[in-house]
Each structure stands twice: as C-alpha cells, then as structure tokens.
Amino acid sequence: MSSLSKPVLVEVNLPTVPVIQISTTEVCAGQPVALSASNCLGTVRWSDGGEGLSRIVRPIASVQYTAVCETGSCRSERSVAVGVQVRPATRQLQLATSLTNTCPYQTVDLTRSISEGKTVPAGLFYAFRTKPDLDAAPVQTPVAVLAGTYYIYGYTTDGCYTEPVAVSVMISPCENAIPPCQSNPASVQASLVSIDWQAGVAQLNVRLGGVAKQTEWQSTGNGLFTGNGTITRYLLSEADLKTKAITFTVSTPDPDGAGPCTGASDRLIITHSLDDKRGTSALGQQVAQTLQTTQQNAQTDEEPTSIFIPEGFSPNGDGVNDLFVIRYVPAGVNVRLDIYNRWGNRVYHRENYQNDWDGTANEGMGVATGKGLPDGTYFYQVTLSNGQEFTRFMTLVR
Numbered sequence: 001m002s003s004l005s006k007p008v009l010v011e012v013n014l015p016t017v018p019v020i021q022i023s024t025t026e027v028c029a030g031q032p033v034a035l036s037a038s039n040c041l042g043t044v045r046w047s048d049g050g051e052g053l054s055r056i057v058r059p060i061a062s063v064q065y066t067a068v069c070e071t072g073s074c075r076s077e078r079s080v081a082v083g084v085q086v087r088p089a090t091r092q093l094q095l096a097t098s099l100t101n102t103c104p105y106q107t108v109d110l111t112r113s114i115s116e117g118k119t120v121p122a123g124l125f126y127a128f129r130t131k132p133d134l135d136a137a138p139v140q141t142p143v144a145v146l147a148g149t150y151y152i153y154g155y156t157t158d159g160c161y162t163e164p165v166a167v168s169v170m171i172s173p174c175e176n177a178i179p180p181c182q183s184n185p186a187s188v189q190a191s192l193v194s195i196d197w198q199a200g201v202a203q204l205n206v207r208l209g210g211v212a213k214q215t216e217w218q219s220t221g222n223g224l225f226t227g228n229g230t231i232t233r234y235l236l237s238e239a240d241l242k243t244k245a246i247t248f249t250v251s252t253p254d255p256d257g258a259g260p261c262t263g264a265s266d267r268l269i270i271t272h273s274l275d276d277k278r279g280t281s282a283l284g285q286q287v288a289q290t291l292q293t294t295q296q297n298a299q300t301d302e303e304p305t306s307i308f309i310p311e312g313f314s315p316n317g318d319g320v321n322d323l324f325v326i327r328y329v330p331a332g333v334n335v336r337l338d339i340y341n342r343w344g345n346r347v348y349h350r351e352n353y354q355n356d357w358d359g360t361a362n363e364g365m366g367v368a369t370g371k372g373l374p375d376g377t378y379f380y381q382v383t384l385s386n387g388q389e390f391t392r393f394m395t396l397v398r
Helices: 238-241 286-298
Strands: 019-022 024-030 034-037 043-046 054-057 062-063 065-071 080-089 098-100 127-128 149-154 165-170 187-196 201-209 216-219 231-235 244-250 264-275 280-283 335-340 346-350 376-385 390-397
Touching: 019 080, 127 390, 187 244, 187 264, 201 244, 201 264, 216 231
Parallel strands: 024 080, 098 165
Antiparallel strands: 019 034, 034 054, 043 065, 062 080, 127 149, 149 165, 187 201, 201 231, 216 244, 244 264, 264 280, 335 346, 335 376, 376 390
C-alpha cells in the first residue's frame, strides 16, 4: 500500500448575492419601472421569471422583486426584496358597453363606445385589448371589429391607465351586406427587429391589420426562415453575406378567394456594405438607423411623454393649422399615419408621414372626387417605427 498523497483543498463558494435597484417605488397600473442588478458575474434571474442585468416591467398590482445570481449550476442566495406600490386607478371611463353594426357593414367601429359614452375625459389616449389585461393582444383594427367582447383602457401621457371597460359587439345580418374584408381590408407592415451580420441571423417582425391572420415570408436571398409567424428569424447564407441588399417580402393570403377582397404584402430592404480588409459585413445607414431606434426603445420602453398629436386642424388655406402636424417625434423615428372616417373606412394612409396632410383623401371614395374630406370627426392611428402607437379622435373643421 502506498503512502497517502498530499491533501488537496477544494473551496466551494456560492455566486455573490446581486444588489438590485428600482427606478421608482410607486406607480400607476401599467407604468414602466426599471429594474437593475449589480454584483453578479453570472446570469441574473428575477423572482417573476425575468432574466438580465436590467429590465423594464409594467406591474398592474403591487409586487416585490428579488433576484439570484447563477454561475453554471451554482446559485446565490436571494437578494433583498424591492417593492413597487401600484396606485388604484382614479379615473373611470363612462363608455357605451354595447354596440351593433350599421347596415350594410358587417363590422363595428369600436371607438363609437367612446363617442357614444356619457363623458369623454380630456387628455386621454386609448388602448384596445382582446382581454381585460394590459399584456393581452391588442385589437388589430379598432375601427372595424367583428362580434365579440373587447376591452378599452384610457391612459395619460405619463402612462397611468384606467380600469378596462368591457364592450360587447353584436353583428346583425344585412341585405346587400358589405363583407368584413372590404370594410376592414387586410394589411401587413414589416420591420427589422435586429440583425447580427457576424452570426448571420436577422430577426423580423410584422404587424397585422384588418382581417389579416396568417403570414408568409420570402426573400431574395437563399437563407432559411425559421417560421412564418409575426416574429421570425432569418438565417443568412454565405451568398447573402456577399450581396449588398436583401429584400424581404411578407404577405397575407386572399381572405375570400375569388371574391372582391385581396390579400396584402409589404417589402423590407436591408442593405450592408462589405469590408474586404476585415472580411466582415458592416451595417449600412438604413439598417443602422433602424437598429438605433430599436435599441433605444428596448432600453427605455417607456410610454411617450413629449410627442404632440393635435386634436384637430383647419385646412382652409388661411395659413393657420392648414396641415396635420405631429410634433416632437424622437430623432430617427418614422411615423405611419392612418385616418378613418366614422364608418370605419380608411381615407388616408402614409407610411413615412412628413406632416403634410391637408385633409384630402388618398384612399376610398374621396380620391375620386378630388376634393377635401368633409368637416367632421375622424379617427387616427399614429404608429411610430419604435413600436409606440397612438389612437384617438381628431376633428377636421375648415
């Protein structure tokens, strides 16, 4: 038997306990709260299932957050808890809670519940959800919905939400009815979420509108899509990395076959330049701007506090308020503007709006007349390229 070897000392140390901080301890339901952690060299895991050194959360009820630090299979002790007190909603919406269609339309303008309610509080924007939950899927096109129950929230520019109001929608049959796909045509809007040229991965997103339900992605490259949903990844091929531009096309199928309706499609062109010295790809200006916008939104993820959208304008040629001007849009952010009349028909659409709308239709029957839209109340949807959306009424008076 040999002699004993020299002893070897093995020390077992747990990862250090993270130190967590919170941006505020009292908010309205749905307001953004920034969580951050330090003192962890591994992965930070939060008590609500989240992960990462910094996060944005939107609590709808009072809650406490803790975190642990993971390194490999080792986990630290739990951190000291930080709490957020959620104030109850103080403003109540007095909305019409039952709506029905007006023939010949087979859809309903959900925003009528606001205009037909007892009061329309000033200074509120509106969010339309499919369930009584702020995290629920938004209603695709509030001005043309089918039968069902929907939920409307009011919120201020500082992110304080009201309690939701349930609105029941019923559809009655009509003679010579207009199909829903005509009063609520399909639309798709593609955007780039992120791209990593070295890893060869692009993440793409599409926003569906109208009756659009399904999507199909195609590209001019020969890479591979990992799915056909509203969020998909595209794995770039070697040939893709050698081209100067890739065009992505997303489409939705024709909703009624040989009927009067059609599907919709959108294109997204991503460009890059090749650096022969390094043998790698660098972002072109177009993609760089898109990524900068996306990254800024991911870091802040806050409700808008400075953008100004007028409640009306007077395009009468007197030089005062002749154009619908949206002010204080963040730098590098594009604006999409959609205007609907009180029957739910879209009368104006512009992908990259330049504050130049003078009250003239560029879609629908108003285009044929060549005249400005009549005075009245309209409904707008302002969509920013950083993901923020504003929906509200506006008044056109000449």
